[in-house]
Amino acid sequence: MLNIADTLHTWCRESRPFALATVVQVSGSAPLPVGTALAVNADGNAVGSVSGGCVEGAVYELCQHVLTSDEPPTRARFGYSDDDAFAVGLTCGGELDVLVQRIDPTDQPHLTAALDEVVSGRPAAVAQIIDGPEELLGRTLSVTGGDSTHDALTGGEDWERAVAAQARALLRAGRTGRVEVGGDAATCPEKLSVLVHTHASRPRMLIFGAVDFAGALSEVGRFLGYRVTVCDARPVFATPARFPHADDIVADWPHRYLAATDVDARTAVCVLTHDAKFDIPLLRLALSLPVGYVGAMGSRRTHTQRVELLREADVPEEHLARLHSPIGLDLGAHTPQETAISIAAEIVAHTHRGSGTPLTWSTGPIHHPLTARRDEGPSIQLVGHGGSPLSSKRFDLP
Template sequence: MLDIAEELHRWVEQGRDFAVATVVAVSGSAPRRPGAALAVDTDGTAIGSVSGGCVEGAVYELCQQALADGETVLERFGYSDEDAFAVGLTCGGVIDILVTPVRAEDPARPTIAAALSAAASGTATALARIVAGPAELLGRALAVRPDDSYSDDYEGGFGAHPELDRTVAAEAAAQLDAGRTGTVEIGEQGSRCGAPLTVLVESSVPPPRMIVFGAIDFASALVCIGKFLGYRVTVCDARPVFATRARFPDADEIVVEWPHKYLERTDTDTRTVLCVLTHDAKFDVPLLQLALRLPVAYVGAMGSRRTHLDRNERLREVGVTELELARLRSPIGLDLGARTPEETALSIASEIVANRRGGSGISLTGAHTPIHHDATSLPARRIGSVA
């Protein structure tokens, strides 16, 4: 549910009662991944999605029922060969959906509200909920922060064995550190002993960064698509006449500084993407020399194939190794035949998504590769097992 945290946080602040349906697990092909959510309030207003349309109607009714009776339920939806008109996924996959009431009198509301507030403000947080196990524990929640602590607003945690709270808090903190959403299996007493519980851990982390170097017209289009993909976008250029708010109204940040000097002092992580569009050796070489040694997700550089070969030689001359050069996506982007700035931005964004998700970049028509490459479709992991 943290994927719609901003809207749900507003509902909480307005005192609305609502029910939220969350995708818990996926097998086979399915349009949404674990953590995707649909919420319905008492007026019948709906936000979010769990299937892209296949089972929304049935899930909407489950939310209304949860609001009426206060019961948390776990439902499975899949394709039915026997009944072509049955509610299910036409793509052939199977999804498990947890439906939880979040009413004023429900004991889980303070914990869920705390997680929604943190996620809506951009603070890293994880929400851990029991999705399979004894009926009395179904839907109970913990809000987990990066320091491994957890919210005890809900009856000291799950209201079961105290070791369960500590184990789930530690596991959720690890998932949060990796920015992952998925399920884990834990014994009722917080170990592999006892009846197993399945816990869904939803992680919400600040948006990843996209840093675009070079305030050119192609950069303006890339800023727009970067924002569309959910990145916090920075434009950096040493030339103040070009790096202006008027030229890049959608950028989160505009920096007038030599690119390599800015990269030296700014924060990056393993989700950061760096797009070098300057194609000018005096900017590119010192910038890429640094960028290719940082643990970032993607480094791409614009330029013709001739520029690419010349730039690589210049980088070798300053000590960049062949292994480091192998990280460089240059010429930047996928082969879409792009010509306009908007088409080029789409080409770059496509390569970033393929790199992030493990896609091949080839046409799906006639291919036999999976449509979805996310590891989040893997089955629940047991505590103590090797991931």
């Protein structure tokens, strides 16, 4: 949903009803992740995508149907055809479930408030009921970074608080995900499946060493959505003119700056100084922090010497195992720009547990979630809130 926050914010501010199609479940090589959405307003204007192009036409028609009718939210399942790869379906080989619902902003003012936060760059989360009692399917609740809660739900306060708690937890982690709530007397007798859409603050990329490689990496890091900081102990080199793509330029000793700044599990620390007087105190600290990635530049000889110095500094072996050095993937890179791509590729692979090997060398699904099912032909199957088919609904495929 938040992939199209800017347009949804405009429509909500104008009180314009729209149909929202949200990817709520994927398997196999589905092209876009859970939480991605497409929306259609009453003028027929569409924004967003649910499949990268494979089934957009069919989803657009479903949106128009739901928008102009009084029908409740419904789910459509899209699958792959081995017999006819040009049929409506996922030619990439996966399956996805899409929840299609009508949203009237006047009935859900909290959604406008959440989108206000998102477009202003502040953290917010929207929890969407994607499975559960029919009267609650598609209903939403939102929380902001200040722990404010706004809801459009009706029912017991206990399970509303449970949904809000799950939304806050995912917002703190900066992760969109599906959670289960209820199924017990303490919260809600009926089990709810909730998709939490989050907009968190940008993850941080801390680059130490004001060198040419840092300039290229800061540009790539910003392109990937990181808030980039370049830090160097030499003020003459740590200047905005040299690093126009960095969000912050810091002239300070690297380990002293790292000790004073905020980091989390999404932070990437890239040490490009390859100078022991900077590297050793910096890496000793970085490897002890709960950051997502720590990499250091240098030759294999430099790496060997660096590890020995870290051992002499009493860095535990389990901490040394976290160090990516020499930094980056083997792309045959030579220029600063090529090296920056190599480093960024390793960060992406590490973050998503990718192997870093060419896809032509591997087998199985391209995307890591559940194995794709290829035993069914092209289909759009509408399912009820409990997952059972709605036999009264059928859409003929071209």
